[in-house]
Amino acid sequence: MFDLIVRHCTLPDGRSDQDIGIQQGRIVAVHPAMAATAAQEIDAAGYLVSPPFVDAHFHMDSTLSYGQPRVNQSGTLLEGIALWGEFKPLLTQEAIVDRALQYCDWAVARGLLAIRSHVDICDPRLLATQALLHVREKVKPYLDLQLVAFPQDGVLRSPQALSQLKRALDMGVDVVGGIPHFERTMADGTESVRILCELAAERGLRVDMHCDETDDPLSRHIETLAFHAQRLGLQGRVAGSHLTSMHSMDNYYVSKLLPLIKEAGVAAIANPLINITLQGRHDSYPKRRGMTRVPEMLASGIDVAFGHDCVMDPWYSLGSGDMLEVAHMGLHVAQMTGQAAMRQCFEAVTTTPARILGLDGYGLEPGCHADLVLLQARDPVEAIRLRANRLAVIRRGQVLARTPPQVATLSVPGRPASVSFSL
Numbered sequence: 001m002f003d004l005i006v007r008h009c010t011l012p013d014g015r016s017d018q019d020i021g022i023q024q025g026r027i028v029a030v031h032p033a034m035a036a037t038a039a040q041e042i043d044a045a046g047y048l049v050s051p052p053f054v055d056a057h058f059h060m061d062s063t064l065s066y067g068q069p070r071v072n073q074s075g076t077l078l079e080g081i082a083l084w085g086e087f088k089p090l091l092t093q094e095a096i097v098d099r100a101l102q103y104c105d106w107a108v109a110r111g112l113l114a115i116r117s118h119v120d121i122c123d124p125r126l127l128a129t130q131a132l133l134h135v136r137e138k139v140k141p142y143l144d145l146q147l148v149a150f151p152q153d154g155v156l157r158s159p160q161a162l163s164q165l166k167r168a169l170d171m172g173v174d175v176v177g178g179i180p181h182f183e184r185t186m187a188d189g190t191e192s193v194r195i196l197c198e199l200a201a202e203r204g205l206r207v208d209m210h211c212d213e214t215d216d217p218l219s220r221h222i223e224t225l226a227f228h229a230q231r232l233g234l235q236g237r238v239a240g241s242h243l244t245s246m247h248s249m250d251n252y253y254v255s256k257l258l259p260l261i262k263e264a265g266v267a268a269i270a271n272p273l274i275n276i277t278l279q280g281r282h283d284s285y286p287k288r289r290g291m292t293r294v295p296e297m298l299a300s301g302i303d304v305a306f307g308h309d310c311v312m313d314p315w316y317s318l319g320s321g322d323m324l325e326v327a328h329m330g331l332h333v334a335q336m337t338g339q340a341a342m343r344q345c346f347e348a349v350t351t352t353p354a355r356i357l358g359l360d361g362y363g364l365e366p367g368c369h370a371d372l373v374l375l376q377a378r379d380p381v382e383a384i385r386l387r388a389n390r391l392a393v394i395r396r397g398q399v400l401a402r403t404p405p406q407v408a409t410l411s412v413p414g415r416p417a418s419v420s421f422s423l
C-alpha cells in the first residue's frame with residue numbers, strides 16, 4: 001500500500017494514462033493501471049502532471065516592493081538600480097522576510113517549488129543576506145531556495161563589495177554572483193569575472209553572473225566567463241544570466257562564441273519578461289527586443305532556462321510567480337512557435353533550470369522526490385497557451401496547494417452552459 005497514487009496522468013514526454021505511486025515522499029513506481037492501493041488517491045483525469053516549476057533567476061530581496069520609495073519613471077535598468085540604491089537604507093530585515101515569505105506562498109500556489117534568488121550583498125549591514133538566509137531555512141520544508149551573492153553595485157566598483165561577498169559566502173550563501181558589465185571599465189569587468197570564478201573554484205561553489213545585461217554588442221564578458229569556466233574546470237556549474245548583448249552582437253562573432261560556451265559547459269538564463277521591457281530603451285525605431293539568442297544556443301547544445309527575475313519591484317511592476325507566464329513570454333520573444341520549440345520553452349522553466357541549480361532528486365522517475373504539479377492542461381504546449389491552472393501542487397507526497405478547475409459559465413442562447421478554453 002502506497003501513501004498516495006496519482007492516477008491517469010499525462011506526462012510531459014507524452015506518455016498518457018500513467019499512475020504515479022508515492023511512498024515516504026518519493027516516487028516509487030510510474031506505469032499504467034497500477035494494481036496497488038494507497039491511503040490517498042488523486043485522479044488526474046488525463047491532465048498533465050509535471051515536476052514542479054523551477055525559477056533559475058530571481059531577486060527575492062526586492063520582490064513585492066513596487067512603489068517604494070517611488071516608481072521607476074523611465075523604466076530603464078539603470079533607473080531601477082538607482083531606485084534600489086535609494087530604497088536600500090530604508091530596508092528592515094522584518095520587511096524583507098515578510099515580503100519574501102509572501103512571495104513564496106504565491107510560488108507554492110503556482111507550483112513553483114525551487115527558486116535561485118540573487119541577494120544584493122553591497123549593503124554593509126548585509127540585512128538582505130541575513131533575511132534571505134532566514135527565509136531559506138523557514139521555507140525549506142516546502143520550497144528549495146538557492147541564494148546567489150550578488151554585488152549589485154559592482155564587486156570592484158563598490159569598495160567593500162568583495163569582502164562583503166566573501167562574508168555572505170561564509171554565512172552560507174550558495175552561489176557566487178557578479179555583474180561585470182556594471183564595473184567601471186570593460187577591463188574591470190573582465191577582472192571581476194576572473195576573481196569571482198577563482199573564488200567559486202576555491203570554495204567548490206557554483207557561479208551565476210548577471211552578464212552583459214546591456215544592448216552594447218561589444219559587451220563580451222560571456223566570452224571571459226566561458227574562458228574561466230573551462231580553465232578552472234567549472235563545467236556544468238556556471239551560468240550566465242541575461243546575456244542580452246548577444247542579441248545585438250555581430251553574427252560572425254556569435255558563430256565563434258556559441259561553441260566556446262558549449263565547450264565550457266556554461267548555461268544561459270534568459271529573463272524574457274524583464275529583457276523585453278528593459279532592453280532597447282535607448283532605441284528609437286526599429287526597437288531591438290534585446291533577449292539573448294535562445295533558439296541558437298539550444299541548437300548549439302547549450303542549456304537555456306527562463307527566469308522570472310522580478311515581481312513587483314524597482315525593475316518590473318507586474319508578475320505573480322507564474323513560470324508559465326515566463327515561458328509564454330519567452331516563446332513569443334524568441335519566436336519559438338514550432339511544436340518542439342514550444343516544448344523546449346516548457347523545459348526552460350522545469351527540467352533545464354533544475355539541472356542548472358543542481359537540484360537533487362528532481363523528475364518523475366522512480367526514486368525522485370514526489371514533487372508534482374497537476375495542471376489543467378493536456379500537454380506542455382496547452383499548459384503554456386492557457387497559463388494553466390495548477391489543480392494540485394504536491395511536495396514530498398503532501399498536497400501543498402489546490403486551485404479549483406477554471407470553467408466559465410455561459411448564458412448564451414443555443415450555446416453550451418460552460419466553457420473551459422480547451423478543445
Ligand SMILES: [Zn+2]
Nearest residue numbers: 059118210309
Ligand atoms: Zn537579475
